[in-house]
Amino acid sequence: MLDDPLIAALRARAPRSRVLVEEDIPSGYLHDEAAGAPFGQARALVLPQDTPDVCAIVGTCAEFDVPLVPRGAGTGLSGGANAVDGCVVISTERMNQVREVDVENQTATVQPGVVNDDLKRLCAEHGLWYPPDPASSAWSTIGGNVATNAGGICCVKYGVTGDHVLGLEVVVGDGTAVRLGCHTVKGVAGYDLRGLFVGSEGTLGVVTEVTLRLRSRNRTPPVTVVGFFKELADAGRAVAAVAACGVTPAALELVDRNCLRAVDEWKRTGMDRDAAVLLLARSDAPPGAAEEEGRVLMDCFNGAGATWADVSTDPVESEALFEARRLAYPALARLGPVLTEDVCVPRRHVPEMLARISDISATWEIPVANIAHAGDGNLHPLIRMPSLDAAATVRVQHVFDEIMDAAIALSGTVTAEHGIGLLKRDGMRREMSLAVIAMQRSVKEALDPRGIFNPGKILG
Known part of the structure; x- marks a missing residue:
């Protein structure tokens, strides 16, 4: 690996970044927390410190035609941050600075590696509050929350991550940093490219800075x-x-x-x-x-x-x-492998959806526990994996797929906050029409013509 021209270029062009080669990459950087989602061996892991570093890394990957997989803290549950063979994994964990908390305008501007709960604590010191609170808020980062449009317990009243993102700085396919959205509460100039990148799971570019809407703290x-x-x-x-x-x-x-x-x-x-x-x-x-x-x-x-x-x-x-x-x-995961669902139905259909989950569990003789952000119809059936043998794995997959189909049949969606990643690509294709899938592919091809950003995720 010492004579790998890609590694040499990364180290020369992003000198402030830490660059690890294949044999030195800890396995935890190759995947997120999604049980059973496949992952490959990265060619390099790069940990940049700022936007110029990311520009250099993206530009280098584009020049060498090497796939690039962005990741935050790796707490995702859909395989969205999983490496593919020969890729460069870019972790934003060292980009963890809060650039500004604007008390007067109630906004915060942060790098993507800032941990959700750390931002909450800092905002509280100024009498402010950042509402989105995914269950992983003690570890997950703002960049990862933006990538999946994460929700949480408070979102029934206060909305998901995207409802609080005013502006983004993003590095796109040729290594150029662009700013999307604005710092104002209102802004409708042109297409909503900011909204397009929220929830895109790193498939369109790398988020390097986020401006967030805050609220007054309720005492x-x-x-x-x-x-x-x-x-x-x-x-x-x-x-x-x-x-x-x-x-x-x-x-x-x-x-x-x-x-x-x-x-x-x-x-x-x-x-x-x-x-x-x-x-x-x-x-x-x-x-x-x-x-x-x-x-x-x-x-x-x-x-x-x-x-x-x-x-x-x-x-x-x-x-x-x-x-x-x-x-x-x-608590459930410590007892054995758990495959986590993330479906959402209209609230009036919650009773029916819970009944269907119970029926599916009984049919395939696979235990399913339930937690839910019930106030907005977002259910998280937790599918217990009784063993790792082939027959049990097939039954678990049937349960996973049938829960998604049940949600679709009840006018719901296959994912509300965890994202599509690898695990829900087939479910998304069942939920959306061919025309809509084609529109999404057109967006991907327009913004990532080389196809280097997080290949295989969302659209496959």
Whole structure:
């Protein structure tokens, strides 16, 4: 590798970057957290520090006609950051500077390697708040959040990452850095290229800077409503009732028995392990209004058949409950391999979607646990992989595919926040018409004519 002209060029043109060759690349840089998604062996791993470094790296890959796979922290669950053989992996983890927090205009400008929770803490010091909160917020980076248009618990009321991205700096196919969007709250000059790059999973260019919309920090303790249900379908009806009641909660989360038991075995939370499902709702409205919203939400829970429901204004208790929700996936994953789904349906169809997931699980005799951002219809069925033998793998894949098909049949989508990556390419083709797929290919070919950016992802 010492005489590899590509490696020599990368080191010469991006001298501030760290460049590792094939045999020195830690295996963790070759893939994300998607169970079963294939990955190859990279030719090089490059860790740039700034935009000029990225320009040099992209320009060099274009000159040598070498594929380039961008990655953030690698917390994705769709295979979107997986290496292909002979590629250059470009990790933005060293690009971790907050360029500016503009208190007056309520914006932050950051490099892509800034960790989501780190930005939240810094904003809080200025009385501001960055709402998007994916479950991986303690580790995932803003660049990765932009790449998948990540959501989280708060998105039912405050929107996903793309709703907070005002502007981007992006390095495109010839190594040129361009700025998209603006620093203003409103701006409609030309096509929305900023929006096009949000959620593009590194297939159109490399994001090197992001300007984000912030909100004033809410200092009022939230009101939390908790409800336990004996049947998953009852919880689904409660979700539909909330959607129809006129209240938009700041969060509405679902955790089923399988996840509750896994969390309790791990952390000894003392929650009701016999309940089929837990629903958690939160109101962050002003005092008085929050209590009223809490009562309305509890009425929805009770009307749908909750075995127990209550309202809490204790911030410690509230945080403990939501922490149990955040721990659901890692608690289950520590017990064995888990393939994570990410489908979304209209909220009125949540009961039917939950029923179909149960039927699919029973048909293929593959255990499926459920967590969900239930307030916006975004379900995360967690498919347990009982073994790694060929027969079990085939059954797991059937479950994965049939859950996507069920979501499509209910006017839903195959992914709401994890992205297409490698795992959901077939599902996207079933969801979209041939004409729309052709339009997407045209965009890819126009912005990446050499086809070097993250090949194989989204469109295949």
